[in-house]
Structure formats: C-alpha cells, structure tokens
Amino acid sequence: MKLIGLSKEEVKEAFRKGEFTIAVYGMGKMGLPLAAVFADHGANVIGVDINERVVEMINRGENHIKEEPGLDELVRKNVEAGRLRATTDGVGAAKQADVMVILVPTLTDERGNMKLGPVYDVAEKISQGLEKGDIVITEATMPPGTTESLVSILEKSGLKLGEFGLAHAPERTMTGTAIRDITGQYPKIVGANDGRTLEAVMGIYETINRKGVIPMSSIKAAEAVKVFEGVYRDVNIGLANELALWCEEHGLDALEVFQAANTQPYCHLHMPGAGVGGHCIPVYPWFVINLARKTNPRLTKTAREINDSMPHHVVELTIKALNGAGKPLKGSNVLILGLTFRGGVREFMKAAAKPIIEELKKWGANVYAYDPLCTREDAERFGTEWKEDFKDVDAIVITADHREFKELDLGKIAGEVRTKIIVDGRNVIDPEKAEKAGFIYMRVGRV
Numbered sequence: 001m002k003l004i005g006l007s008k009e010e011v012k013e014a015f016r017k018g019e020f021t022i023a024v025y026g027m028g029k030m031g032l033p034l035a036a037v038f039a040d041h042g043a044n045v046i047g048v049d050i051n052e053r054v055v056e057m058i059n060r061g062e063n064h065i066k067e068e069p070g071l072d073e074l075v076r077k078n079v080e081a082g083r084l085r086a087t088t089d090g091v092g093a094a095k096q097a098d099v100m101v102i103l104v105p106t107l108t109d110e111r112g113n114m115k116l117g118p119v120y121d122v123a124e125k126i127s128q129g130l131e132k133g134d135i136v137i138t139e140a141t142m143p144p145g146t147t148e149s150l151v152s153i154l155e156k157s158g159l160k161l162g163e164f165g166l167a168h169a170p171e172r173t174m175t176g177t178a179i180r181d182i183t184g185q186y187p188k189i190v191g192a193n194d195g196r197t198l199e200a201v202m203g204i205y206e207t208i209n210r211k212g213v214i215p216m217s218s219i220k221a222a223e224a225v226k227v228f229e230g231v232y233r234d235v236n237i238g239l240a241n242e243l244a245l246w247c248e249e250h251g252l253d254a255l256e257v258f259q260a261a262n263t264q265p266y267c268h269l270h271m272p273g274a275g276v277g278g279h280c281i282p283v284y285p286w287f288v289i290n291l292a293r294k295t296n297p298r299l300t301k302t303a304r305e306i307n308d309s310m311p312h313h314v315v316e317l318t319i320k321a322l323n324g325a326g327k328p329l330k331g332s333n334v335l336i337l338g339l340t341f342r343g344g345v346r347e348f349m350k351a352a353a354k355p356i357i358e359e360l361k362k363w364g365a366n367v368y369a370y371d372p373l374c375t376r377e378d379a380e381r382f383g384t385e386w387k388e389d390f391k392d393v394d395a396i397v398i399t400a401d402h403r404e405f406k407e408l409d410l411g412k413i414a415g416e417v418r419t420k421i422i423v424d425g426r427n428v429i430d431p432e433k434a435e436k437a438g439f440i441y442m443r444v445g446r447v
C-alpha cells in the first residue's frame, strides 16, 4: 500500500494491519533493531545488507548484535511470524517495498573527508525499484544537504520528486539502548520534501515511538538536528578536557570541581578522559567543518583537536607516574585495560587504546592489553600482546569504562603488580581506594 496522501491515522492503522512493506537497508547495530521494531508493530519488513552471513543469520531468526538487550527475542519472534526477512538483493527489496529506509554507515576517513559511498550505493539500488507513491527515508546520520542530493539518483527511476516522497528521520540512539530509544526514549525528528510525505512519515514513527514526532520545516533542518547533537557532545567534552588540563596545572581535582559546578542548573560540564571514540561523536563535527563555506567553525575544530590529543596526554601521565616511581617508560611493562572505544560495547572505531599503544611502544615500553569483550587476536590487531594477569606490570592504563574494570579488586592486584601505578583514562576507579591499596593514581584532571 502506498502511503503518500494518507492521513497519519490511516497510516497507523495500515501499519498495525501489516498492509505495507518497509525495506531497511543496513542490518547493523542500528538497522536490525529498527527493522525488528517495525516488524513487531505489524509491518512487513525486509532487511537488506551486503553481508551474506548477516542475512543468513537473520533469516534463521538469529540476532548478530549481541550488545542489544531484547533483540534476540524480537528478531526470533518476528522472523517466525513471517513479518521480518532479510536479503542481499537491494533492487528486489525496493521493488517489493513501499517505504525504504537507508541506515548504512556514514563515516569520515582519517583526515575527516566524508565517506558516503554506501548511501549512494543504496540510493542507486532503490532507484531501480522505485514506484510512484513510495517513500525513501534516510535514518543514517547525514551531512546536512546529503538526503536531498540523493534526488538526482532516485530520479533515474523516471519518477520526479513529489511522485515519490523523501524524508530524513535521524537515528537518535546508540548501541545497547537502541530498542528502548527507538520506541520512545526521545521524540523522533522528521523532515520531508512536502506536507503529504511528512504526514505519512509521522504516521510511521508515531506508531513505534511513544514520545511522538517533532516535525521539522525541512529535510536539511532534520539532518542538522542529529549532527548538532554530536557536535554539542564533542565540543563539551573538549571543554571538559581543556579545564581538566588546567586543573592538573593548578593541583585541583577536575571531577570534584565539575561535580560541584554541575549542581547549578546552567552548568553541564562533561567527563574528561582519554579521548573520544566511536562512529558518531568524533565523526559528525567533520560534517559541519567540511560543509562550512563562509563561516569558520573554529570552536568545533578546536574541540576535535583537543579530544584527539587526549591519548597523547594519557601517555604523558603514564610517563609522569612511572618517573615518580623512579622508572623510565623504556623497558617498563604497561598493561592497557580496554581495547574498545567505550564500556560494554565491542566497537573499535577511534578507540583511545590504539594511539596510546602505538606511542607507548614508540618510546620503548612493553605493552600488553586485556579487554573482557575481546580476544588475543584483537590485541594482536592493536599491535600488542594479550595479558590476563597483573604479574610484573609497572603501570595499568585504563582506556574503556567496562563494568569489570569498575569492580577490580585493587587490594589483590597490588600484591601482583611490580609497580603500583594506575592511570585511569575513563574515571572508573575511586582514587581513595586506589591510594589506600598503595597505588600512585592519576586520571585526566587529577595528578
């Protein structure tokens, strides 16, 4: 059933009765939860991915995103009910679907250049199956202006914009809370090419999201919402890091100061730390920077610079702590705790551990690593050796806030290491407990 021209209420009813088909392109950490939630609310859903293993797993009713609570059950149930299936055939899916959602990676390279190949690839495939009355929605985080740049590709179908609808409805969530967020932690943001498409897309998201939808005046405004959320985080983490470095110089504990300052409702100082990783926060500022023509986004650039310099600062703290214990970095055994970029999630994109390991090795340290979500092979990929104990360790450097690290038995570890040093890049250890166990304890903003 085509949705353009229907009222929100008609769309909601058709959704629950399974009267239309949604194709979701990209069955990753965001796409699979979304597809499963759509199916669970009644729609016929086709998941499209270029990864055959992922497609086969989904068709067996298996979830491959293990960090997402509740997703195993949601995928199994909806595949069994025949509402969710997957394919590698993006053109075929477009021919069958009435609504196509694009949720493939939008990234940047090392220099911040945007890499939007997967989005354009999907748009090409959709154009080969696009029909009058279909709606194409981008949910991937898009550099503002990108969704509308797909029009020329989609119009290869022979249809003109208006005969098909185009909208942006950004995914405002993260791995581990996707189902909760998609179904109503925050309102959905939607911008569309015209009022009729906006109405239909609002009907779709109001069906699955208890918090409702915020309609935006344009697609580009909707794209800017999600990008600005990321920039806000990056700039504020940059500020927290800058103030934390200032605290180090002045003998203050940054977290003590921040926590007290944040009791005032206009102050929201973020957490300083070893750097900003992941596919989102360190990526989206580049969308703003790269698309600036007359403005110079100095603040955004500076925050990126500060945050990218934090792994180096953690190395400096490690050297300082070792020197304080009468040891040079060269020849010391450093154990990195945490290879992923954040706690509880097996994602390595821009993980702080990588530059920290590289620099420590450059200066002659013997570097080892452990991460409860990783394997020996992961450590090797980071150019280091796997180590599951604390024997002969001269410095422990924490680079991911895994729950297991918050629960470390410091008294026991103090009896195993060779030199009692903890450099806590993620603020997971209570300084008092560490010092009571005899450790030299440092973190960003407290030396």
Ligand SMILES: NC(=O)c1ccc[n+]([C@@H]2O[C@H](COP(=O)([O-])OP(=O)(O)OC[C@H]3O[C@@H](n4cnc5c(N)ncnc54)[C@H](O)[C@@H]3O)[C@@H](O)[C@H]2O)c1
Binding pocket: 025, 026, 027, 028, 029, 030, 031, 048, 049, 050, 051, 054, 090, 103, 104, 105, 106, 117, 118, 119, 121, 122, 139, 140, 141, 142, 171, 172, 173, 174, 175, 279, 280
């Ligand atoms: N991960 C997050 O926490 C998060 C949060 C909010 C928004 N986002 C945004 O969501 C989008 C997707 O991110 P993700 O974390 O789900 O990525 P992901 O890497 O987990 O999954 C992407 C999936 O897309 C597939 N894919 C790649 N190219 C394809 C193509 N041409 N056709 C079909 N499938 C293709 C991949 O095989 C993979 O399964 C990105 O724009 C990201 O910025 C991610």
